[in-house]
Amino acid sequence: MSIGRIIVGYDRSADAKEAARWALDEAARTGAPVEFFYAYEWPVWAPAASMVPSPSVWPDSETVQAIKETLAEAVAAAALSHPGVRTTIVTATNEAALALVNSSVDAGMIVLGSRGHSAVVNLLGSVSSAVSARARCPVVVVRGRPDGTAPVVVGVDGSPPSEVAFTFAAEQAIAHGTHLRVIRAWKPVQALWSVPPTVERAVSPQQRKPFDDRVAAWRATYPQLEILAEAVVDHPASALTSASTHAQLVVVGSRGRGSLRGLLLGSVSQHLLRHAACAVAIAREPKD
Template sequence: MTTGDLSDGPIVVGTDGSANAADAVAWAATLAARRNRALRIVHAFTTIPGLRADAPPIADVNDAVTEEAGRVVAAAGDVAKAAAPDVRIETGVLNGDTAPALVAESRSASMVVLGATGRGGFTGMLTGSTAVAVTGHAECPVAVVRRRDDGTLAADDGPVLVGVDGSPLSECAIAVAFREASLRGVALVAVYAWRDVEYDGAYTRAPVQFAGGPHEQEQRELLAERLAGYRETYPDVEVERVVVLDRPRRQLLERSRTASLVVVGSRGRGGFRGLLLGSTSQALIQHAGCPVLVARNPRGR
């Protein structure tokens, strides 16, 4: 059993001055205060789109962009202080592409936090490649702060939701989820959904009775075993176990609407070898109804 303890590094949050980035900053500030960690606010930019970070800068443009970057970081600091007055704040203005900059920050961070969408250096974060690149390559857990479909923030008193599939990264997700539930003082809902196919037909809708197929009682026992040690470590956390014949992403997406946080591994037992981010994790960071925390083994392993 892993402990779910993260490194002693700061909580790193990326900002671009957008409303969604402000959500991420406030969320990260509260998390940093709860964990007694420093909050590092960073803004990544390039002076001219497509210009290499090591190319000779155009002085006037570079000065203007750098000045604006400083204002963005300062405004984010005000947001952080409003959310968590006692949080310790560090700042960084990074000249370079966003995803590589945040991946580099992850090497000394306990967590990287991103907003759902952004502008400037973070434009298209979820619909493009940035979120996938950061979440897939980071060397620490990555949280993507999302609002519900109606535009409201997830309630702080909602349960922490965790997807369980028996993989090593799922084990890491369980550890992180228990710790988060304990720190927040909320319940934990552990979901074990064992159908990984992506199509519906008469065969897949039928009860699982074929040779070698999973049986509900066996899956319930497996889930109980996965959670047992953590329940001893975190006796204050109320646990609900959910075992269901369904696709994991559908169950987690539906249940995320009433959760305060959903925790998953970066990839599970159903993933293809070599993939850095599984399909369930990708679906959640783009469509969940609450913040999503993608757990990773220490230092990205």
Template sequence: MSADRGDDPHRLTSAPVVVGIDGSPGAARAVDWAADAASRRRRRLEIVHALDLMATRSALDVYDVMVPPVLETIRAHGVEQLTAAAEAARRVDPDLDIIVSISEQSPARALIERSAIAHLLVVGTSGTGGTIAHLGSTLLAVVNHGRGAVVVARGADTAQVTPHEGPVVVGVDGSARGAAAIGAAFAEAADRRARLVAVHTWSDLSFDRFGALPEIIRDAEVRARADAVLAEQVVGWQEKFPDVEVVRKVYLAGPRFRLLAWSKVAQLVVVGNRGRGGFRGLLLGSTSNSLVQHADCPVMVVHPNGSHSS
């Protein structure tokens, strides 16, 4: 575990792995992923359940429902869900240091606030109205406005969500803001003793919109420039993590297509937030939506205001 670093709250020894729950299958997968991450990093696990009671009160007032009894029932159900999630986490590692938190805030606000002091924040990919609706606006709000590293625990089942085989894949866009994602990907690969695949596309044109675009870059000068961008971005990290095997992949276009394809064999895909170049606008358009909602493995989104390390 890393030493305390006053300039980065995400790397403090006290920074927990935080996971949001709502009782859905997606949240259960997120708990498994978060518990595995906390166990490997020897960090505390914090399980958060947000009730969004203000919205509930407003809805109940409209229908003239007795508010206090309903709210108490909601709170009691939330406690039950937290207890069940903690039990699931202890099945991953009986020695985990676990705390549970219940919040009256909206899920997005509660999780974004917790992300400011979290080592990393983990969310699932399904949900229900009024709780953590991870396939809707809550997911996009947390991914776009969270701090540090946000992991969307994708996967059809637990075995796919917390695999220990396959490479870590990182999208490299050639920007200074994307450096945090590369550093996080190297740290993850080192922690998992996994190969790192660094993916760079020269253009951000969508492959599935322009299917006739070739996979390789035939122009020798463009290929050399693309190779140089990728090499420049990873060389410093290779020196810091000499034991990580790095495979460089350069494509002409189609960042969404390339990363989704790699997610089929990866144990984790890592991308930066609001980068430029080949992954320009990654979290503002169709590429981000595809990754956090359709990738076949967990996706880590790293914000430039905070780095991630084991």
């Protein structure tokens, strides 16, 4: 299977290198090319009088050359570790999130590290949140080096985005030769009429039946894949974060649409981007 190019934010940091390794492994599996991407912004120093021209003084030629050398080193390393993967280099002198979102229109996937020296791979900054929310393709944020024997985890809720997430997660689990944990979490409901108030902690058979039926259909579609289904009463963010401690990848769907995507990335996704113990994938259909 061949997909669109995989864009990896790269700045030579340890986390960026882990993101590159993840992206190159995915490219080797799918036949996709990998684009090593670096975006940086620079200040414009202006005098007090607004009528006087204000030339940019950064980046200078040495900075530009250093960035090119960093990316060239990544390409050289990729040629040794993944000789069959095609690689390219792209730099952008633009706001990092905007540049990545624009590039996502014709990309197959964006892969970012959890931390880094530049805004491109700064998980806790606005860039990763914006890219994860607004990109037009799946986004994977790599956290540490995953255990290749650990399962893939996917959170579902019966919505169309969670169907997309399941498909992405199933393909990843099959590719890595591991099983898939499917978690359906219902938020706890407090029974205010009881004295003292209690919290319902059990999933009723009526609540669970549509989930069980869907799991049966998935098992029929993917007979080669071991699928473990879990129905729990817990906040989805909490349930998936706990599951991430024994997973190599957690997958969730995206609910964002159109120009408001950056405002519509769900709280579950945002929580996982900050607290998951493994890589997180925000799955969506390319160009959705």
